[in-house]
Amino acid sequence: METKNLTCIGCPLGCQIEVMMDESGEIALITGNTCQRGEKYARKEVTSPTRIVTSSVRVYGSKSGERTVPLKTASDIPKGKIMEVIRDLRGVSVPCPVHIGDVLMKDIAGTGVDVIATKNVE
Amino acid sequence: MERTAYNLIIIGGGPAGLSAAVAAYDAGERSILILERDTRLGGILNQCIHNGFGLHTFQEELTGPEYAQRYIDKVIERGIEYKLDTMVMSLIQTEDGLKEIMAVSEKEGLMLLSAKAVVLGMGCRERSRGALNIPGFRPAGVFSAGTAQRLVNIEGYLPGRRVVILGSGDIGLIMARRMTLEGAKVLVCAELMPYSGGLKRNIVQCLDDFGIPLKLSHTVVRIEGKERVEGVVIAEVGPDRKPIPGTE
Ligand code: SF4
Numbered sequence: 001m002e003t004k005n006l007t008c009i010g011c012p013l014g015c016q017i018e019v020m021m022d023e024s025g026e027i028a029l030i031t032g033n034t035c036q037r038g039e040k041y042a043r044k045e046v047t048s049p050t051r052i053v054t055s056s057v058r059v060y061g062s063k064s065g066e067r068t069v070p071l072k073t074a075s076d077i078p079k080g081k082i083m084e085v086i087r088d089l090r091g092v093s094v095p096c097p098v099h100i101g102d103v104l105m106k107d108i109a110g111t112g113v114d115v116i117a118t119k120n121v122e
Numbered sequence: 123m124e125r126t127a128y129n130l131i132i133i134g135g136g137p138a139g140l141s142a143a144v145a146a147y148d149a150g151e152r153s154i155l156i157l158e159r160d161t162r163l164g165g166i167l168n169q170c171i172h173n174g175f176g177l178h179t180f181q182e183e184l185t186g187p188e189y190a191q192r193y194i195d196k197v198i199e200r201g202i203e204y205k206l207d208t209m210v211m212s213l214i215q216t217e218d219g220l221k222e223i224m225a226v227s228e229k230e231g232l233m234l235l236s237a238k239a240v241v242l243g244m245g246c247r248e249r250s251r252g253a254l255n256i257p258g259f260r261p262a263g264v265f266s267a268g269t270a271q272r273l274v275n276i277e278g279y280l281p282g283r284r285v286v287i288l289g290s291g292d293i294g295l296i297m298a299r300r301m302t303l304e305g306a307k308v309l310v311c312a313e314l315m316p317y318s319g320g321l322k323r324n325i326v327q328c329l330d331d332f333g334i335p336l337k338l339s340h341t342v343v344r345i346e347g348k349e350r351v352e353g354v355v356i357a358e359v360g361p362d363r364k365p366i367p368g369t370e
Contacts, residue, residue: 070171
């Protein structure tokens with residue numbers, strides 16, 4: 001039996017979760033989480049950890065004089081791909097207006113996930 | 123000077139001010155004015171572009187600007203009046219029992235307002251370097267975490283390429299990740315206390331994910347450089363939080 005200790009990032013409580021793995025590497029027992037999200041997180045974190053990536057890129061033509069628009073991956077992406085996502089965003093500049101939820105880049109870094117704006121910039 | 127009268131004036135158009143305005147409106151108040159010194163509503167949330175907001179209020183995970191927009195929409199839907207780019211200069215109690223506010227904006231110039239009630243929603247301020255008593259010259263390149271956050275996320279500048287973070291509060295941790303993503307090398311995050319003041323989830327996803335070391339019971343004892351910061355000296359502190367000589 002192998003045990004892995006994790007800190008859940010699902011909410012500010014940050015529960016300490018213990019995941020027990022049996023000989024074949026299957027999850028045998030998850031303890032320490034206070035809610036369902038924690039269990040889901042623990043399963044993913046020991047098999048294929050993921051994160052939502054947030055960043056920002058430049059805009060041009062903003063009437064309100066904004067220079068950047070914040071963005072996020074529309075859903076979580078493999079943790080190992082974070083830097084690739086960031087690399088693909090480098091040098092990107094988008095025209096205004098931009099609205100929350102607008103797709104700024106499709107299928108970023110081959111993850112199948114789009115990058116969407118998280119702020120309205122007129 | 124003529125006073126413009128409102129029942130309720132809210133100073134600050136950030137999360138506190140916006141939700142106060144919405145709550146007052148929904149309780150029946152119609153004479154409301156929000157005064158905001160920045161050029162946009164939303165306050166500090168505009169620069170908090172990371173996710174994790176709104177779990178309790180909206181049962182979803184939003185970024186700061188998305189969370190702010192929910193409240194901005196509520197204010198606009200209700201037709202609540204607000205003035206941007208408007209700085210409050212004074213707030214006094216007048217003899218007629220009202221509160222009098224003097225404010226100024228580039229567009230409207232000086233204005234005199236009166237209110238039956240005032241809500242202060244101006245947020246908090248960071249402790250500056252001066253307040254922390256770190257000796258040395260005053261070189262460029264030393265920022266509070268919140269200032270660095272504004273520079274990166276709103277102005278679009280990276281404040282430095284080799285970074286040391288003093289303090290492990292949530293904004294310090296979040297900026298460790300943010301500046302790493304923007305191409306900076308974050309060497310270390312030093313924390314005076316024997317524990318971090320930040321959330322555990324931020325230690326995991328902002329430091330551990332990127333291999334950034336957290337040095338507990340450590341602080342900056344000296345900042346090197348005269349015009350531009352060249353380095354810092356970090357030392358371990360004892361239980362009395364004073365640097366231990368010889369650990370620099
Ligand atoms: S297990 Fe649930 S309660 Fe605990 S940190 Fe994760 S999301 Fe929050």
